[in-house]
Amino acid sequence: MKPAPFTYHRPVELDAALDLLGRLRDAGQHAKVLAGGQSLLPMLSMRLAEPAHVVDINALAGLDGVDVDAAGVRVGALVRHRGLERHAGAGAVLPLLRQALRQVAHPTIRNRGTSVGSLCHADPAAELPAVLALLGGAVVARSRRGERRIQAPDFFLGPLESALEPDELAVATQFHRPPPGTGTAFVEVARRHGDYAVCGVAAAVTVDEAGRVRAARAAYVSAGEGIGALDLGAAVAGAGVDVAAWADAGELARGLVATESDIHASAQYRSQLVAVLTARALQDAAAQAGLDSTSHASALDPAQGAR
Amino acid sequence: MTTADDPASGEQTLVVRLRVNGMWHEVRVPGRRLLSDALRHDLRLTGTHVGCEHGVCGACTVLLDGEPVRSCLLLAASADGHELTTVEGLAEPDGTLHPVQQAFVDCHGLQCGFCTPGFVMTIAAYLRENPDPDEDDALAACAGNLCRCTGYQNIKAAVLRAAELSRGTGR
Ligand SMILES: Cc1cc2nc3c(=O)[nH]c(=O)nc-3n(C[C@H](O)[C@H](O)[C@H](O)COP(=O)(O)OP(=O)(O)OC[C@H]3O[C@@H](n4cnc5c(N)ncnc54)[C@H](O)[C@@H]3O)c2cc1C
Ligand code: FES
Ligand code: FES
Numbered sequence: 001m002k003p004a005p006f007t008y009h010r011p012v013e014l015d016a017a018l019d020l021l022g023r024l025r026d027a028g029q030h031a032k033v034l035a036g037g038q039s040l041l042p043m044l045s046m047r048l049a050e051p052a053h054v055v056d057i058n059a060l061a062g063l064d065g066v067d068v069d070a071a072g073v074r075v076g077a078l079v080r081h082r083g084l085e086r087h088a089g090a091g092a093v094l095p096l097l098r099q100a101l102r103q104v105a106h107p108t109i110r111n112r113g114t115s116v117g118s119l120c121h122a123d124p125a126a127e128l129p130a131v132l133a134l135l136g137g138a139v140v141a142r143s144r145r146g147e148r149r150i151q152a153p154d155f156f157l158g159p160l161e162s163a164l165e166p167d168e169l170a171v172a173t174q175f176h177r178p179p180p181g182t183g184t185a186f187v188e189v190a191r192r193h194g195d196y197a198v199c200g201v202a203a204a205v206t207v208d209e210a211g212r213v214r215a216a217r218a219a220y221v222s223a224g225e226g227i228g229a230l231d232l233g234a235a236v237a238g239a240g241v242d243v244a245a246w247a248d249a250g251e252l253a254r255g256l257v258a259t260e261s262d263i264h265a266s267a268q269y270r271s272q273l274v275a276v277l278t279a280r281a282l283q284d285a286a287a288q289a290g291l292d293s294t295s296h297a298s299a300l301d302p303a304q305g306a307r
Numbered sequence: 308m309t310t311a312d313d314p315a316s317g318e319q320t321l322v323v324r325l326r327v328n329g330m331w332h333e334v335r336v337p338g339r340r341l342l343s344d345a346l347r348h349d350l351r352l353t354g355t356h357v358g359c360e361h362g363v364c365g366a367c368t369v370l371l372d373g374e375p376v377r378s379c380l381l382l383a384a385s386a387d388g389h390e391l392t393t394v395e396g397l398a399e400p401d402g403t404l405h406p407v408q409q410a411f412v413d414c415h416g417l418q419c420g421f422c423t424p425g426f427v428m429t430i431a432a433y434l435r436e437n438p439d440p441d442e443d444d445a446l447a448a449c450a451g452n453l454c455r456c457t458g459y460q461n462i463k464a465a466v467l468r469a470a471e472l473s474r475g476t477g478r
Contacts (some may be wrong), residue, residue: 010385082374111371213443
C-alpha cells in the first residue's frame, strides 16, 4: 500500500514551519506534522490518514536537546527514543524513562521515532504517554499565536487525540521529577519483547523517612482507552513498605481500569494483568523508594541527579 | 531540494540526493515516495526487500547515517542529503562477504532469503555496538525482524558466528 498524494514541505526554520502551519490552517488545508514517521508513515501507507500537506520537521534546528535540571527532564521534539534512552543524565534523574523506552518497539524503530511524537500520537497502547501521565509534566506547543504549556491531564483527550491545534507544533515536553523518597518501576507483558504491550504498568511509590507508604500511583499501557494516572494510596498508604498490601492495590486498580477486548487479549485477561502487574510494579517501585531513602537529603541538591 | 509539478498528474515532485553505499544519486520523486521504493524502483537496488510496508517485518531495514531504520517508514525526501547503506554495500569491493553475510552462509541462516537483507543489516549494526552477545542477546537482536522459514534457530547461530568472525577481522 502506498500513501495518497500530498505536498511535501521541509522548512529549515521554526518560524517558517509555524508560519506554514498557520497558513495551511487558515486555508482550511489538512496538514500533518512528520517527525519520526514511525506512526504517521504506516497510517499514510494504509491510507488511514490522507493529509493534503506533510510538514517534515526533521530539518529544524534546535529541537534535539535533552535538558536535565532539578525540576525534571525536558526533551526536544527531534530527540529520538533511542537518544533519550541513552542519555545518562535523563536516566539518572528519571530511571523510569529508560525503563519505559526499552519497551517501546524495537531498536530499529526507536532509532527514528521521537519521544515527543509518541506523546502527540496519544496512543493508549504506547508507553510514554503513561509515563508523562504518571510523572506529570507538560507538552510545550508553539504556533504563530505564541507558546503554551499543556499540562499532561489536559493533553490526552482520547485515543489518538491530543489537545494540539492543527497549526501547533509540539517543540518539547517536560517530565517532572517526582518528590524525594519516590521510587518508580515499569512492568509490561508483550507477546515478544518490543511488541506493543498486552498490558503495561508504570508505578510510583513515595515513602517517608520511617519507611511508610505516603503515596502510590500507577498509569497504564494498552489497558483501556484512557491515558491517565490512578491514585492507589487508599489501599496502601501508611503501611510499612515491607508489609503493604500491594495485592489489594492491584485489586483496587482492577476495579478502576475499564479494559477492552481485542485480537491480542480478552478484557478479562487484561483485567487480571492490571491487578497482577499493578501489585508487582508498586512493590518494585517501593523497593526503589527504599534504596532512594538517602535522597531525602540529597534530592534537595539540584545538581545531584544531573551528573 | 528543488520541486516541480509532474506535467501529467500535477503532483509535486522533488529532486532528492541520496548517498547510497558511498555513491551520490539524484532522483526526481513525488513527496509520497517511500525510501524503500526509491531504492528499489528509482535506483534499481532490489536487495532491500519490502514485506509488510508498515514497519512490522523488518525486511526493508537499511542503515541511515550508520543506524538501522525501516526504509518503508521513511519518505525518500526525508533522506535527502543523507548517507544510506543497503545490503549491496556490505561486502568488500573484491567480493569478500561481510562477516554477517559469511555467518549466514556458514550457519544456513536462510531458506527462501526474503527476510535475509533485513536481518543482515540489523545484525551488522547490532554487532558494532554489542560485539560479544550471548544466546539471549542474539535472539533479542533479531526480535524486530520476521522470518517465515527458518524458525530463527540458525539465524541466532549466525549472530553468534558473525560475532566470532568479526572478532577475527575487526569489522
Ligand atoms: C512496528 C512498530 C512497533 C511499534 N511499537 C511501539 C510500542 O511498542 N510502543 C510505543 O509506544 N510505540 C510503538 N511504535 C510507535 C513509535 O514509538 C513511534 O515512533 C511513535 O509513536 C511516534 O513518534 P514519531 O516521531 O515516529 O511520530 P510521527 O509518526 O512522525 O507522528 C505521529 C503523530 O504525531 C504527530 N506529531 C509528531 N510530532 C509532532 C510534533 N512535534 N508536533 C505536533 N505533532 C506531532 C504527527 O502529525 C502524527 O499525527 C511502534 C511503531 C512501529 C512501526
Ligand atoms: S517492509 Fe518495511 S518493515 Fe516490513
Ligand atoms: S528465509 Fe524465508 S522468510 Fe526468512
